[in-house]
Amino acid sequence: MSKELHIVGFRIGREVFGVPISLVHEIVRVPEITSVPDSPGFVQGVINLRGNAACAFVIGGMSNGDERTVQVEGIVDEPTGTDLERLKGIYFARFPDGRRREHSPGVMYLRLRPRWLRFSDFNQSPAAITELTF
Numbered sequence: 001m002s003k004e005l006h007i008v009g010f011r012i013g014r015e016v017f018g019v020p021i022s023l024v025h026e027i028v029r030v031p032e033i034t035s036v037p038d039s040p041g042f043v044q045g046v047i048n049l050r051g052n053a054a055c056a057f058v059i060g061g062m063s064n065g066d067e068r069t070v071q072v073e074g075i076v077d078e079p080t081g082t083d084l085e086r087l088k089g090i091y092f093a094r095f096p097d098g099r100r101r102e103h104s105p106g107v108m109y110l111r112l113r114p115r116w117l118r119f120s121d122f123n124q125s126p127a128a129i130t131e132l133t134f
Contacts, residue, residue, distance in 0.1 A: 001033040005020060006022075007019065007020060007021065008020075008021050008024050008027070012050065013067070015052050019123040020114065021084070022051050031047050032047070033046070033047055033127075034046050034047070034048075034106065035105070037095075037098060037101050037132065038095045038133065040100060053076050053077065053088060054073070054074075054075060054076075055072075055073070055074055055112055056072065056073045056074075057071075057072055058070070058071050058072075058115070065123075066123065067120075067121070067122035067123050068119075068121045068122070068123060069119075069120050069122070070093045070117065070118070070119050070120075071117065071118045072110045072112070072116070072117050073114070073115055073116040073117075074113050074114040074115045074116070074134075075112070075113050075115065076110050076111065076112050076113075077110070077111055077113065078108060078109070078110055078111075079109065079111050084109060088109060091109070113134075114134055115133065115134055116132070116133050116134070117130070117131070117132045117134075118131045118132075123125070
């Protein structure tokens, strides 16, 4: 007796991928993408999925042969008042030209408060994996 395998296919760039449908939690249409100032070229932007303040992303692993990544999960909020001014000072110290965009339409400043972080380095053997919970 053969089992049928149902696959969900998707495209990323020019590549086509497939995963067993049993691993898919849901499929959503991508809402409007908001650009992220001063982000690397491979970052398309961010979306607000169901108004949820939870955030998860992966940094790294984008260069051929570099198998190091940082995964982050946390809660996002929109700081105000003196807290916002302090954080903008830190941001503008790193990205001085950001001041030119400060009052552009649609610009907002968000803060991520990490709850969990994993650093993985598969460039070495054995791999180094460090997890932190906050």
